[in-house]
Amino acid sequence: MSLQKHSSPPLTFTAGPLDRDALARTNEKKFGTRLKSGKARIVIVWNQQHLISPNHRALILSYNEAARMIDLDTSLLVFLGIADEEPWFALGLPGSDTPPDVGKPAKFVMLNDVIALLPASEASTLAYARAMVIWHFNHLHCGRCGAATKISESGHSRICTNTACMYRSFPRTDPAVITLVTDGQRCLLGRQPEWPAGMYSTIAGFVEPGETLEETVRREVYEETGVMIDAVHYVASQPWPFPSSIMLGFRAKALSTAIRRGDDELEDCRWFARDEIDDFSDLGSTNIGFKLPGRHSIARFLIEDWRHG
Numbered sequence: 007m008s009l010q011k012h013s014s015p016p017l018t019f020t021a022g023p024l025d026r027d028a029l030a031r032t033n034e035k036k037f038g039t040r041l042k043s044g045k046a047r048i049v050i051v052w053n054q055q056h057l058i059s060p061n062h063r064a065l066i067l068s069y070n071e072a073a074r075m076i077d078l079d080t081s082l083l084v085f086l087g088i089a090d091e092e093p094w095f096a097l098g099l100p101g102s103d104t105p106p107d108v109g110k111p112a113k114f115v116m117l118n119d120v121i122a123l124l125p126a127s128e129a130s131t132l133a134y135a136r137a138m139v140i141w142h143f144n145h146l147h148c149g150r151c152g153a154a155t156k157i158s159e160s161g162h163s164r165i166c167t168n169t170a171c172m173y174r175s176f177p178r179t180d181p182a183v184i185t186l187v188t189d190g191q192r193c194l195l196g197r198q199p200e201w202p203a204g205m206y207s208t209i210a211g212f213v214e215p216g217e218t219l220e221e222t223v224r225r226e227v228y229e230e231t232g233v234m235i236d237a238v239h240y241v242a243s244q245p246w247p248f249p250s251s252i253m254l255g256f257r258a259k260a261l262s263t264a265i266r267r268g269d270d271e272l273e274d275c276r277w278f279a280r281d282e283i284d285d286f287s288d289l290g291s292t293n294i295g296f297k298l299p300g301r302h303s304i305a306r307f308l309i310e311d312w313r314h315g
């Protein structure tokens with residue numbers, strides 16, 4: 007099993023076009039030169055939202071366009087990488103009740119609401135920018151001594167301004183496992199109470215300190231469904247910037263099939279025959295009675311991978 011063997015499009019948020027050029031991050035001169043080169047492309051993130059034009063494309067600003075709107079010398083700017091010789095930056099704007107006026111016909115929109123409409127490369131870049139900006143705004147103070155932090159390494163770390171501390175923190179990514187458990191021609195799906203009516207998905211949970219990924223898969227499946235599983239196989243991963251996860255997708259075969267929910271995370275869980283999944287309509291048609299996760303999700307990818315595998 008691998009993404010390369012699939013004829014379906016790659017997973018959303020995995021088609022990033024940028025060369026991150028991580029070795030240049032400590033070069034402040036290069037950061038400034040790139041920013042003011044006339045080629046800079048700036049992705050605004052305001053209140054966790056992105057600028058989307060009426061034709062459902064991300065609106066990316068030039069340096070001059072952004073500079074007309076805000077003082078870039080005192081703004082949160084993160085170097086994202088290079089594509090087609092153009093340096094890309096994320097510009098983080100603090101939350102306010104009124105969105106900034108960019109003087110263009112575009113609206114600030116939550117990424118979740120436009121994922122399915124955006125070209126894959128744009129979705130990946132916006133996800134990256136979003137995760138970076140959210141991390142900065144959540145780490146304005148040192149987790150060790152409480153003093154203010156300042157941006158460093160072209161926006162890829164923050165450093166404490168207390169000279170007795172100088173603790174450096176880095177953008178965090180929270181690993182979460184997501185697993186399709188199968189038993190022959192059926193698979194195990196559950197639903198959380200806050201999901202859209204009728205939606206069922208694969209079993210997921212966060213990795214805890216001191217755990218291997220395989221142990222997390224085993225624990226989460228057992229806690230949420232009571233099902234014991236055999237060997238765990240990795241399938242694919244997906245960055246999930248809501249706000250800062252990486253979803254690690256697995257498949258596992260069931261050793262036991264009795265369902266006994268051990269925690270309250272799921273309000274229902276059951277085995278679905280492959281025929282039921284094949285009959286599924288993603289319009290959520292009530293004659294089938296359940297829905298699968300959207301096609302942009304790794305949960306759906308795992309289900310489709312099994313169906314077609």
Ligand SMILES: [Zn+2]
Binds near residue numbers: 148168172
């Ligand atoms: Zn500190």
